[in-house]
Amino acid sequence: MKLGELPVGEVERLLRREGLGLAFGPARVRLRSEVGALAPALQRVYAAYPVEAPGGFYDVSARLAPAGGLRRFVRPQVSFWLDGESPFEPFPADTHLPLVEWGVNWAIAMRLNQHLLLHAGVVERGGRAVLLPALPASGKSTLTAALASRGYRLLSDEFGVVRLGDALLLPMPRPVALKNESIAIIRAFAPGAVIGPEFPKTRKGTVAHLAPDAASVAARHTPAAPALIVFPKYTPGIGVEVEPAPKARAFAQLSVNAFNYELLGPAGFDAVGAIVSRCGCYQLRFGDLDAAIEQIGRLLG
């Protein structure tokens, strides 16, 4: 059964007891929570995900719990626990979903080292994947969300998961974290998009999560071949500008922004080299989402 089809009380029960199992493509995750408000938020942004049968191996087993001490009474906080350890400072209790998303991202980045993990949005159309690697505040998430709302399959907003050996991209279609003005931009750009609750005053400002569409979730075990690398940069006031990126520079940008390139050594080098060899590489400055999407479509062919 899909998470969105379960009664919220059952989701709360799962979170409090045996845990809620979700398979994000290459990562199997179990979530537990003593924070009741997390259940409806998770249901909204992971609605299309089948609930995994309990048991078996989990790549990430995480728990959200109220922080102890006097914080229980004044401005309550919640802590993210990972296999009995709490790697972060507690967050305000009303930012439960962002904490879960960041915590799970962190755990995946630390643990999924059987794959190369690029820091990139990834979408796919016609079997050809577009990698959108970028630094924070480049408009990566906004552009990824916009592409996903215009018929592209969402593979990920955060991780370009590259399978070592064949350099295919493995999907991990989790909610797209929209921040600040991007939330209103995507609401206006895709009025039918399902966006979870807004969480103001997080460490990154206001955050809301765009739910992955059902088709992307259903195809989360189907890899895609990399075809295009686009380094986006949101630039207000322009439509769209594109220029080829030299491949050696593209290699450098991909590897520097990867989560585990250094750790993987020659295997990481081979994977980045295979992707760059196969892909057209471009720098894209954009101020207009429709123009950017049209340009990416032309580049993809």
Place this chain on the structure above:
Amino acid sequence: MDPARALATRFRLVQHPDLRILTFDGESLVFNPRLWHTHFLNASAGLILECLGEAPASAAELAALLVDEAGRPALPPDQIATALAELAGLRLIEPDDAAAAA
């Protein structure tokens, strides 16, 4: 190794199963397994490495190999020796033992 000594030395590419070299549009990327690091090399250094991958060579021999379209030397031996010294410092190349033994 200083360039003067490099000028008089015959070098070869290090032999290591994890050494990787890729070239895109004249720029080379090298995974160096001894330093566990990726280097981005300019065109000259990349060509020198490529030549040494084919066979050991000295700066003078490389100068004879690296010629432009008109057959003129693309790089003078002292400039090649400087590059060789730097590549040796990165442990990507090493003196050719066979030449030393001879």
